């Protein structure tokens with residue numbers, strides 16, 4: 414039996430806006446999402462802000478009713494049998510809410526164990542087991558207010574596992590966690606998956622997804638744009654090279670200018686304080702493009718410029734940009750053309766997803 418089966422899931426939000434006359438507006442957050450997760454699998458949902466990841470998770474964990482479509486967790490329908498679903502799942506979200514700061518980690522876990530109906534006899538052993546799993550054994554008597562963000566997140570995970578769920582939903586667990594603590598957190602998640610728990614993880618950190626996930630679905634605009642193992646997603650950009658440019662003060666207009674350089678297949682920028690890292694994807698061995706790319710950035714203060722192999726992040730950018738183009742143009746085959754070049758493997762791949770309905774590209 415599958416751990417999770419989502420079939421053509423849709424969710425529309427209705428809200429009222431305007432004054433004095435309010436109008437009903439509808440927005441489609443999830444537009445027909447279909448995927449399966451096998452028992453014991455660590456499955457990642459990646460996507461830009463507003464893609465529909467949290468809404469999808471909330472339908473699967475019974476916090477939101479689907480507008481249409483169906484979802485099952487270990488065979489239990491989320492809409493018809495939410496109580497059975499809740500018994501099988503745990504839910505951990507990023508951020509600070511959900512723990513009592515003035516209590517120790519141990520007392521937090523004791524409190525939630527009572528709340529979740531963990532039998533009194535089993536509580537002590539279960540709590541010790543979980544503290545060990547999340548690496549907090551020995552620190553359990555300290556008040557949570559003194560805990561770092563990473564420790565809190567690991568305690569959240571322990572809390573979510575108290576009732577021995579078969580499926581754990583982890584919604585951006587590493588948000589705001591420093592790199593060293595994030596590494597510990599990844600270890601915890603990997604250990605957890607090794608115990609046979611099915612994990613559905615959303616994250617914005619590609620390295621995390623690459624290291625942890627058996628399979629990943631990339632979701633954008635409420636639809637799955639690609640689905641496969643990290644390696645198969647990376648193979649979508651195998652035919653590309655990536656130029657990484659350190660720069661200061663590159664605005665959207667410049668990025669658009671870069672996108673229009675013939676031969677450029679994808680552009681993204683990440684801010685790290687004043688310093689930006691601009692990544693430019695080109696075809697394999699297109700060293701002749703370095704000149705026009707740098708020319709498009711003329712007048713901008715530049716740092717190091719390096720050429721490297723494509724990563725999962727580059728595949729992700731290509732898939733999401735392809736999805737944007739498909740949405741803008743409304744056609745599958747022209748995905749990627751907004752870069753001013755031919756669609757290429759990824760544009761075509763992501764477009765093909767768009768064209769073949771909700772399943773996504775199994776790559």
Ligand SMILES: Nc1ncnc2c1ncn2[C@@H]1O[C@H](COP(=O)(O)OP(=O)(O)OP(=O)(O)O)[C@@H](O)[C@H]1O
Pocket residue numbers: 426427428440441442460461462463464465466467468469
């Ligand atoms: N309660 C709500 N009412 C109206 N619109 C909502 C509501 N919750 C989410 N949305 C909208 O639905 C879309 C999908 O949101 P969702 O939170 O599922 O995305 P996400 O992929 O989890 O994003 P993020 O990475 O920013 O958390 C967004 O456009 C969002 O603005």
